[in-house]
Amino acid sequence: MAPHWLLALVSLLLLLQTPSISSLDARGSDATCVAHERAALLSFKASLSDPAKLLSSWHGEHCCTWGGVGCSNRTGHVLKLNLSSCSQEFGVRVGGEISPSLTTLHHLRYLDLSCSNFSGVQIPQKIGSLKSLQHLDLSRASFVGRVPPQLGNLSNLIFLSVSDNPLYSDDLAWLSHLTSLQYLDMSSVNLSTVVDWVHAINKLPSLKVLRLEDSDLRKSPATLSHYNLTALRVLDISGNSFQAGFSPSWVWHITTLTYLDLSQCDFHGSIPDEMGSMTSLEEVHIAEAILAGIIPPNLKNLCNLKIVDLHDSNTTGDIGELMERLPKCSWDKMYVLDFSDNNISGSLPNWFRPLTNLTILDLSYNYITGPVPLWIGALPKLAMLHLHSNQLVGEINEDHLEGLRSLQELRMSDNSVSMVVRSDWVPSFRLQVADLKSCRIGPAFPTWLRWQSDIQVIDISNASITDNVPDWFWTVASNATLLDMSNNQINGTLPASFETMEAERMDLSFNRFTGTVPKFPRGVTFFDLSRNKLSGTLPSDLEAPELSVLALYNNSISGNIPSSLCNYSLEILDLSGNMLTGEVPNCQQGDLGGFTPLRSLNLNSNNLSGNFPSVLQRSKDMIFLDLAYNQFSGNLPAWLVENMTSLALLRLRSNMFSGHIPVELAKIEGLQYLDLACNNFSGGIRESLAKLKAIARINGYSHSLDELSDYSLSFLEAANTARVKLSYTTTLSVLTKGQQLEFSEELPYMVNIDLSCNSLTGGIPDRISALIALKSLNFSWNHLTGRIPKNIGNLTALESLDLSHNELSGEIPSSISAITSLSRFNLSFNNLSGQIPAGNQLQVLDDPASSYIGNIGLCGPPLLKSCSPNLTTTTPAKDDGNHHDGVETSIYLSMVVGFVFGLWVVFCVMLFKKRWSMSYIAAAIKVRWWFVSSGL
Numbered sequence: 001m002a003p004h005w006l007l008a009l010v011s012l013l014l015l016l017q018t019p020s021i022s023s024l025d026a027r028g029s030d031a032t033c034v035a036h037e038r039a040a041l042l043s044f045k046a047s048l049s050d051p052a053k054l055l056s057s058w059h060g061e062h063c064c065t066w067g068g069v070g071c072s073n074r075t076g077h078v079l080k081l082n083l084s085s086c087s088q089e090f091g092v093r094v095g096g097e098i099s100p101s102l103t104t105l106h107h108l109r110y111l112d113l114s115c116s117n118f119s120g121v122q123i124p125q126k127i128g129s130l131k132s133l134q135h136l137d138l139s140r141a142s143f144v145g146r147v148p149p150q151l152g153n154l155s156n157l158i159f160l161s162v163s164d165n166p167l168y169s170d171d172l173a174w175l176s177h178l179t180s181l182q183y184l185d186m187s188s189v190n191l192s193t194v195v196d197w198v199h200a201i202n203k204l205p206s207l208k209v210l211r212l213e214d215s216d217l218r219k220s221p222a223t224l225s226h227y228n229l230t231a232l233r234v235l236d237i238s239g240n241s242f243q244a245g246f247s248p249s250w251v252w253h254i255t256t257l258t259y260l261d262l263s264q265c266d267f268h269g270s271i272p273d274e275m276g277s278m279t280s281l282e283e284v285h286i287a288e289a290i291l292a293g294i295i296p297p298n299l300k301n302l303c304n305l306k307i308v309d310l311h312d313s314n315t316t317g318d319i320g321e322l323m324e325r326l327p328k329c330s331w332d333k334m335y336v337l338d339f340s341d342n343n344i345s346g347s348l349p350n351w352f353r354p355l356t357n358l359t360i361l362d363l364s365y366n367y368i369t370g371p372v373p374l375w376i377g378a379l380p381k382l383a384m385l386h387l388h389s390n391q392l393v394g395e396i397n398e399d400h401l402e403g404l405r406s407l408q409e410l411r412m413s414d415n416s417v418s419m420v421v422r423s424d425w426v427p428s429f430r431l432q433v434a435d436l437k438s439c440r441i442g443p444a445f446p447t448w449l450r451w452q453s454d455i456q457v458i459d460i461s462n463a464s465i466t467d468n469v470p471d472w473f474w475t476v477a478s479n480a481t482l483l484d485m486s487n488n489q490i491n492g493t494l495p496a497s498f499e500t501m502e503a504e505r506m507d508l509s510f511n512r513f514t515g516t517v518p519k520f521p522r523g524v525t526f527f528d529l530s531r532n533k534l535s536g537t538l539p540s541d542l543e544a545p546e547l548s549v550l551a552l553y554n555n556s557i558s559g560n561i562p563s564s565l566c567n568y569s570l571e572i573l574d575l576s577g578n579m580l581t582g583e584v585p586n587c588q589q590g591d592l593g594g595f596t597p598l599r600s601l602n603l604n605s606n607n608l609s610g611n612f613p614s615v616l617q618r619s620k621d622m623i624f625l626d627l628a629y630n631q632f633s634g635n636l637p638a639w640l641v642e643n644m645t646s647l648a649l650l651r652l653r654s655n656m657f658s659g660h661i662p663v664e665l666a667k668i669e670g671l672q673y674l675d676l677a678c679n680n681f682s683g684g685i686r687e688s689l690a691k692l693k694a695i696a697r698i699n700g701y702s703h704s705l706d707e708l709s710d711y712s713l714s715f716l717e718a719a720n721t722a723r724v725k726l727s728y729t730t731t732l733s734v735l736t737k738g739q740q741l742e743f744s745e746e747l748p749y750m751v752n753i754d755l756s757c758n759s760l761t762g763g764i765p766d767r768i769s770a771l772i773a774l775k776s777l778n779f780s781w782n783h784l785t786g787r788i789p790k791n792i793g794n795l796t797a798l799e800s801l802d803l804s805h806n807e808l809s810g811e812i813p814s815s816i817s818a819i820t821s822l823s824r825f826n827l828s829f830n831n832l833s834g835q836i837p838a839g840n841q842l843q844v845l846d847d848p849a850s851s852y853i854g855n856i857g858l859c860g861p862p863l864l865k866s867c868s869p870n871l872t873t874t875t876p877a878k879d880d881g882n883h884h885d886g887v888e889t890s891i892y893l894s895m896v897v898g899f900v901f902g903l904w905v906v907f908c909v910m911l912f913k914k915r916w917s918m919s920y921i922a923a924a925i926k927v928r929w930w931f932v933s934s935g936l
């Protein structure tokens, strides 16, 4: 998880720490080699596999001249064997078996087999007989099994690395014999059962570097009685699963440390004052920890401090105080300050300090308020300025930016800052990343971008730009991999040169682009031009073989869906809200992807026709399918059920589909949103419908719909560029009375069956009451007969129930009053009779009487018609009848008004709230259904 800059620094540091090879004074020379050692080398070679013939020089008499072999000038003994493959490609690495003959090279001082391919091979125990060894590097060589304790016999060892092998060790007592050891690296060796590793290490008085990253260490003593580690300079125990509460006070007594990494160690508590005496410290990483408060106040003597990395560490406090506590004597050396992803608040101090060496300043994802101070602009070495996701305000102008000559990454997104610069300003920097999402940059298009010819990532979305794109921009941005200009009011047309752009991810949605859709950039994987004013037909010869997400919804695009789309492996395709005509292309078997990997297809609100698209036969992973508001016709194919087993949402509303609703539909286990309304379906509603598993489950939550929205994110994160995210949001747009409502985050919670407005006949199956997760049920405008199922009251999650405009008869089952969450209810225009059951929720509905009108036989409140006396139980006294009615009506009215207004307030707040808590979602869903179902 270490940031890339950290890795670079660490490897640099490692290089400096490694004992130099030349100090062993054993380079290849023409000293004649010792015969039995030559034989041993040849036998060692014979057991090795060497696919790329890296050991081709190993022949002839003079073994001291062989590649990687070094001998003593004086005695001719082999002193050094360097077979490191680290500079080689994986496939050509030396590997195989290790011949025992190797351990007869008793004079060997230096052995390096790092990055070899000894997969499945154990480190030979006999290695303990190489008593002269000073340098042993077996890292990254795929050795397996136990680290042999015989290594303890190598008492002259100075350097030992067995890191990054699938090795384990259960006891480190053997280490105590290695009293000369200066460098020990057992990173990624499984040490989960070693209890007293600290005591073993504490017996190594010469140790300078200790690396035990990701070694699954579990325990650590808090203190040591005596500190032997007086030479230790580098301590890296990051990435170990110490139990919560890990807070090793012994670490803070090692005052010789220059490098300390306790990241990802479940470190709990505060950094103690003892840190103030670690005066050699240059670099400290305590990231991904749970710190209490901020760094201690007594760090003033840490004059060598260069790198402080406390990202994601629950550091809490004021940014001004935090900066003030950093040692002033190291200001001019300070190289990296990473406090991102913490609870830091307050505003940035307004002073000037000579942070002349500062290269990375990362304060992103905190709660920092106030303006950006001018000293930020006086950091001549600053390459990365990450202030995104804070609560900064005010203006940023040339003075903030002019001094940043080395700046490569400017990230200010998700604050409330405006960027106000002269239109003729020429910056001194050349950015690679400009992440300015939600900054106020407009109304004019930012002209200073013209000089940013190295730019890789441009995010100027939601930046209040109401201008057209200058021609030069498409040239400057032509090498960028990510371009996000969405959510502005940018006008003008898209250039013909579009297809030569390098962009892999491009989002120009929610703008005012006009003209036709140009050919897509050839390497694009994510392409979103939705909500613009594009017209004309789609280019017929689209060539974007990597395309995975394509969204062009809500434009005025006409013509056919080009069959060239068959050539891509699209996973998400959204062409809804256009004027497309003709049939969905029927991709040939030979086409590359066809529609096979599709998971979400949204073609709603076009003029598409033809039968149910047969190309979808191959879309076995389809989760979201919306073909509503088109002119598709014909029967639903039998393969729909067989092939689209992952469907969670199927919306075919307002087409001309006919025939029976397939019985097998209920076999689609995850289907929880089924909308077949306003087609020409005929026949009965089958009992089998009640077997829809997802709706018969209690919780009514679709993981696959949830994954689908996450999916677009993870897809992008995989190829993440500086973690600037683009996302396509799967949206269900619902037309109601003059309103278009859109649901996306709520989608996984929507549980719906809508078969209204068809020609269905017969009764409502009793077993419908098994669909207990249903939130909305609509069978209205059909020719249904018979009674309302007696147990309909089992559907306690229902928020909307519409059975109106059918030929239902009999009484309204009294169980209906058990459905307390109903906010929309309509039984009007049937042949129902008898007394209307009383129920709390039913009384609160908007115009309650309208739910029942058109049923001649119904009586009792809220209808004015009273039932015959022997049925009546709650008839009000006659004398104050009229007066009472008036009061009642006004109470109803005020309740209704209050209810509706309240819901609107909640709803509007929700619309602007980014993260929905569960309870908000629940509330919002109710509101939603109220509106949705008050539509049609």
Ligand SMILES: *[C@@H]1O[C@H](CO)[C@@H](O)[C@H](O)[C@H]1NC(C)=O
Pocket: 025, 027, 028, 029, 073
């Ligand atoms: C050994 O030989 C090498 C190469 O000829 C030479 O550079 C080195 O100085 C010699 N070492 C000693 C100790 O003579």
Ligand SMILES: *[C@@H]1O[C@H](CO)[C@@H](O)[C@H](O)[C@H]1NC(C)=O
Pocket: 176, 179, 199, 202, 203, 204, 205, 225, 226, 227, 228
């Ligand atoms: C310190 O190191 C010496 C030498 O290896 C050893 O004898 C002694 O036991 C060590 N002390 C502790 C407390 O481990």
Ligand SMILES: *[C@@H]1O[C@H](CO)[C@@H](O)[C@H](O)[C@H]1NC(C)=O
Pocket: 290, 291, 292, 293, 314, 316
């Ligand atoms: C984070 O720090 C704050 C303030 O020091 C503390 O109240 C909170 O409990 C800490 N969070 C965790 C998860 O320990």
Ligand SMILES: *[C@@H]1O[C@H](CO)[C@@H](O)[C@H](O)[C@H]1NC(C)=O
Pocket: 306, 332, 333, 334, 335, 357
């Ligand atoms: C600046 O930081 C780099 C990286 O740590 C370091 O190599 C260099 O010496 C520092 N410069 C000064 C003046 O301290």
Ligand SMILES: *[C@@H]1O[C@H](CO)[C@@H](O)[C@H](O)[C@H]1NC(C)=O
Pocket: 453, 454, 475, 476, 477, 478, 479
């Ligand atoms: C884009 O990259 C190409 C190849 O590296 C280079 O020739 C061209 O000048 C670059 N374009 C811009 C605008 O920097």
Ligand SMILES: *[C@@H]1O[C@H](CO)[C@@H](O)[C@H](O)[C@H]1NC(C)=O
Pocket: 466, 467, 468, 491, 492, 493
């Ligand atoms: C774009 O919008 C701006 C500002 O509204 C207007 O001045 C300009 O004429 C428009 N350009 C085009 C090409 O429509």
